[in-house]
Amino acid sequence: MTGGYLDDTRAGYDATAAAYADRFHHWLDRKPVELAVLQAFAGLVGAGGHILDVGCGTGATTALFARHGARVTGIDLSPNMIGEARRRNPQLDFRVGAMAHLDVDDGSSDGLCAWYSVIHVPDDDLDAVFAEFHRVLRPGGLLLLAFQVGDRPRILDEAFGTTVSLVFHRRTPEQIVAAARRHGFTPYVDMVREPDDDGLESTPQAFLIVRRSTAF
Ligand SMILES: C[S@@+](CC[C@H](N)C(=O)[O-])C[C@H]1O[C@@H](n2cnc3c(N)ncnc32)[C@H](O)[C@@H]1O
Numbered sequence: 001m002t003g004g005y006l007d008d009t010r011a012g013y014d015a016t017a018a019a020y021a022d023r024f025h026h027w028l029d030r031k032p033v034e035l036a037v038l039q040a041f042a043g044l045v046g047a048g049g050h051i052l053d054v055g056c057g058t059g060a061t062t063a064l065f066a067r068h069g070a071r072v073t074g075i076d077l078s079p080n081m082i083g084e085a086r087r088r089n090p091q092l093d094f095r096v097g098a099m100a101h102l103d104v105d106d107g108s109s110d111g112l113c114a115w116y117s118v119i120h121v122p123d124d125d126l127d128a129v130f131a132e133f134h135r136v137l138r139p140g141g142l143l144l145l146a147f148q149v150g151d152r153p154r155i156l157d158e159a160f161g162t163t164v165s166l167v168f169h170r171r172t173p174e175q176i177v178a179a180a181r182r183h184g185f186t187p188y189v190d191m192v193r194e195p196d197d198d199g200l201e202s203t204p205q206a207f208l209i210v211r212r213s214t215a216f
Pocket of ligand 1: 076078081099116
């Protein structure tokens, strides 16, 4: 560890952004289940609705939502990941920011996507993140989460030939649903698929959609 988890995560993605983009930007093209989940989410939010894509990385999911008629904003901790997102999608709105402190008005989003990004948030900070997601979503707004299922973290000290300090917190759907419920979300879709046989996945993958309470 070099600093707090935010510094380590930012540094890890800054150092590997170009290689990450080369490897993963078109990843969804080979993932029909993920595509179906993301398209379903865009459909639930509805054309013209605003989706905040938090931990947007290179902007692949942000661009997908935009193609489905959503107004989009992508936010990521790593300036270099945001650079890759802007280069690939110059017409879309991308900003650097941290998910526990979003520079976004209360109740201003119809949907919030956290696609493999809360995986970098330690347990102690998860409540602050869900409280922030609740704040920025309108009453009845939808939150989509994707994460690796498991009960112990994966710690990476090297990625794409570069030294990093990245922690991937694997969790059960029950843990994430419990955190969401504590902050006024109700489960709507709760889905797990087994690992693909591609040599890269070693855990099941979870996709959850929860709905923000209608009360402010
Ligand atoms: C595994 S990548 C996923 C990127 C993208 N969602 C995708 O599926 O390609 C995790 C991303 O979350 C971002 N991230 C991690 N912690 C974050 C935080 N606290 N606030 C905002 N972004 C964060 C990282 O910088 C990184 O781009």
